[in-house]
Amino acid sequence: MIESTAAADQPEQPDLPARSRLPEELEELPAGLELAQLVAGFDRRALSEPDRVRLLRARQRLVCHLQAELMADLCAVTWEDEPEPDGSGRYAWAEAEIACALRWSTMAAGRRLAQAREIIEEFPAVGAALSRGWIDLPRALVITELVEPLPDRQLAASVVDSILERAGEWTTGQLRARLRRTLIAADPEWAGRRAAAAIRGRRVELHNNEDGSGELWGRSLPPRDVAMVWERLSAIAQAAKSAGDGRTFDQLRADAMVDLLAGEGVAVGGAVGRHTGGLSVPDGDPGSLTSRRTSPDPEASAAAGRPSPASEPAVPADTVVPGDTVVPGDTAVSGSGSGGAGGSGAAALPGPRRGVVELQVPLTTLLSLSESPGELRGFGPVVADIARQVAAEQLRGSWRYSVLNELGEVVCHGPVRARPTAAGSAAVTPAATARRPSAGVAAFVRARNPTCVAPGCRRPARGCDLDHTVDWAEGGASTADNLGPLCRRHHRFKHEGGAEIIQPTPGVFGWTTPRGMQYVTTPEPVLDPAPETAPPPAAIPPPRAAIPPPIRDADPP
Template sequence: MAVDELTQVPPGAGLAAALAHLDRSMLNGFELVEVVKAIARQVAHYQAELLATAWESAHCPPGDETSPPERTDHPDEYAAEEIRFALTLTRRAADTLMGLAGQLVERLPAAHDALRSGQIDLAKARVLDEETAALPPPAARHVVDLVLPAAGGLTTGQLRSRLRRLVIAADPGAAAARQREALTRRHLEHGLDPDGTATLAGRHLPPDRAATAAARIDALARAAKQAGDGRTLDELRADFYLDILNGDRTPTGRPLPAGGVELVVPLSTLAGWSEQPGEIKGWGPVLAEIAAKVADQQRDRSWRYTVVDGSGTVTAHGPLRRRPAAGVAGLVRARDRTCRAPGCRAPAHTADLDHTVAWERGGPTTPANLGVLCRHCHRYKHSSGVTLTQPTPGTFVWHTRLGHTYTTGPAPPT
C-alpha cells in the first residue's frame, strides 16, 4: 500500500497490516511523517480497545479459564486489582486506568469513540474527562460534542483552555461553587528536587491575586534585564520571587513595580449583564466575577479595546484612555492573541512581531504582513526549509522542512 493511501484506512486490523509491511528505509521525510500519523491513530485505537476491555473485565463474575462469558450489572469493587497484577502496575496507576475506562465508556462514549477512531489520542481523552468531571453527564456529553470536531487539531493545552471556557459558560453558578470549595484547599508545597534544588509553590490560589503577583515579578525581572542584569528572565523571576518572600529589597531599592495583568473579557461581563467567562492572558479562562475583579484592580490604568466579528476576526483595536494609539503593532497583537505557530499558546504580549515577508525583501509593515511569533517559533520560521505565508490577514500557512502544510487561523472569539 502506498503511503498516501494510509490516511484513508481506518485504525484497526487493516491499518495494522498495512503498517506491518512498510519498509521505512525506502521512505522519504514527508512519507515518514505520514507513517508517524498513521501509527499514532493505530495506537489510539489500541488504547481505546484496552480501556473498553479492562472495563468489561470489571463486570465479569469470579471464575477461571473454563468460565462462561457472563457479565454482571455493576463493576466489581476490586476490579482494578486484576489489571494491576496483570500489567504490573502500581495501585494508583491501575485505579487511574480503570477509572478513565469507566468514564469514557459509560459517561463520555463519544470521546471513547473518537479515541477508537484515532481522531484524538489518550492524552486528549484524559483532558476531556478531567475538565468535564464536575458537570452532570448530560452537560458533560454536550460540552464534549462541542469540542470534538476540533479536538484532533488542538494541543492538550489548547483543548483544556477551550473546555474550561465551555464548562464555566455551561453552569457559572456551579463553577463558582467549585472554585470556592477549591480555595479552601489552598496551601504551599515545598521540598527538595532530585538534582539538589528545591521547589516552593502555592496551590489552589485565587487566580486574580496569583496573576497579579506573577505580573509584578515579571515586571521586576524585565526592569532588571533592561538595566543590564546578566541573569536570564527565568532566573530573575525566580530570584525576585524569593527576594520578595524573604523581605529582601530589590537591587535598586526602589518600590516594587505593580506589573500589568492582560485581561480579555466581554463588555457584557464587565457591565454585569452576563456571566460569560473572561480570560487572563497566559493563564486561561476565569469566572466572570474573577475577570471583573481583575478589571477593577486595574481601573486606573490604560485600557485597550478590541472589536471582533462573529467569526472572531479582529475588526478594530485601540486605546480607551491615556495611552496613545498602539497602531499596527497593537492591532496585530490583539488579532493574533497568541503565537501563530500550530499549537503554540505563548501570549502575544510576550512574543515577537514577525514580518511574514521579510522587511529587507520588501515586506511592508502592515497587519497583512505581520504576525505574532514567540522567540522559539520565530527562530524556527527562519530555519532551513521552513516557509510561512499569510494569504489573508491573520491566517498563516506553514510549510515544514519535510513538506507538510499546516494552517492556523484567527484566534477563536472570546
C-alpha cells in the same frame, strides 16, 4: 539454568517486502487491523521526507486505536463485579486483578481503571474518537478530567460533543484552555461556586525533596493574585538580567520570591539575593553572559512581553520586535548585593509597584448582562465575577476595545479614548511604507492573533516578533494583512529552517514545512460565536488543506 523458548514459541513471520512508497489512501484508512498491516514492512530510509511524516501520523492513529481497545479491556474486567458500597465508584477486586495481571501497583491499577471507565463508559464519544485516532490518549484524559466534575451529565455530554470536532487540531494546552472557557460559559453558577470553594481552601505547602532541596507551593490562590505575582517576579528577574546578572530567569524568580517573603534583598531595596543555602552552586558559564544580556529566557520574555530566547540569539533580518511595556514606577535602579554576575555586585530591580495583570473581558460581562468568562493573559479563563472584580480595580490602567464580527473574530481594535478605526485595513498608506508598523496596527495584529501563528504554538503575541509575511525588502507592506506574530523559534524556523508562510486572508496563515507538509492556522475567536452563527464543520480548513505556493522572505544577511 533456564533456557528461553520464546523464539521457538513465536509463529513464523512472513517476509514482507521492503516498500518505499506509501499509498495515497493512507489518511482515509480507518484505524484497525487493515491499517496495521498497511504500515508494516516499510523501509523508512527509502521513504521520501513527506512520506515519513505521513507514516508517523498513521502509526499514531493506530496507537490511539490500540489504547482505546486497552481501555475497553480494562472496563471489561469489572463486568462481573459490584462497585464498592461507599459510593466511590471503585471496583476493588477488579483493581486487584488488574494489578496482578499487569504487575501494576494497586493504586496505579485503580487510577487507570477510573480513567478507562470515564473514557469508555461515562463519555463514550471520547472513547469512539480515541478508537478512530481522531484524538490521542493525552487529549482524551484532558477532556474527561475537566468535564467529569460537571454535575449535569447531559450538559457534560453536549460540551464533549462540541469540543471533539476540533480537539485533534489543538495541543493539550490549547485544548485545556478552550475546554475551561467552554465549561465556564456552559454553567457559570457551577464554575463560580467551584472556584470560590477552591479559593477558600487556599494554603501554602512545604515539601522536602529526596535530593536535599525543598519546595514551597501556594495552592488554590485567586487567579488575579497568581497573575500579578508571576508578572512581578518576572519583572524583577528581567531588570536584574538586563543589568548583567548571570543567573537564569528561573533562578532569579526563585531568589526574588524568597527575598520578598523573607524580607531580604529586593524586599528592602537591595539586589536580588543569591539563595543557595550556603552551598556552592554554579549558575552557568560566565562566558555566555554577553549572549544572555541580549537574549532573554523565552518563558520570562513571554511573560514580560519581550523578545526571546536565550538559546537562540540570532534575530532574523525581517523582524519587528515588541518594545518593553512601560509601567509607572517601574524604573530599573542600581543596587548592591550578591546578585551580580560573577560576584560583581551589579543588580537592578523595578521600582515599588503592584504586579500587572492583563484582562480581556466582554463588555456584556462588565455590564452584568452576561456571565461569559474573562481571560487573564498568562493564566487563562476566569469566571465572570473574578473578571468584573479585576476590572473594577484597574482605575489607572490603560483600556483598549476590540470590535468582533459574528464569528468572534477581531475586526477593529484601539484605545477606548479614540474613535474606532479599521486598524486591520489592507490599504497601503504612507505609514504602511515604513518598515515598522504603527502602534495601532501592531496592537491590532496582536489582538487578532493573540499567540504565535505557528501550528500548535501558544507563545503570547506580546512576547513575539512581528514578521512580514512578504518581506518588507521585497515590497511587503507594514499592514495587518502582511504581519503576524512569530515567536523567535518559529521566526528562525521560517528564515533559517526552510519553512515557508503565506497569509491568504488576514490572520490566516498557510505553512509549508521543509519536508513538504502543509498546515493552516486560523485565529482563535476571542469570544465563542453563538451557535446559530457558528461556521459549519466544512468551513473549518483541515490541517492538510491545500494552499497556494508560498512567497519567501529574502534570506537574512
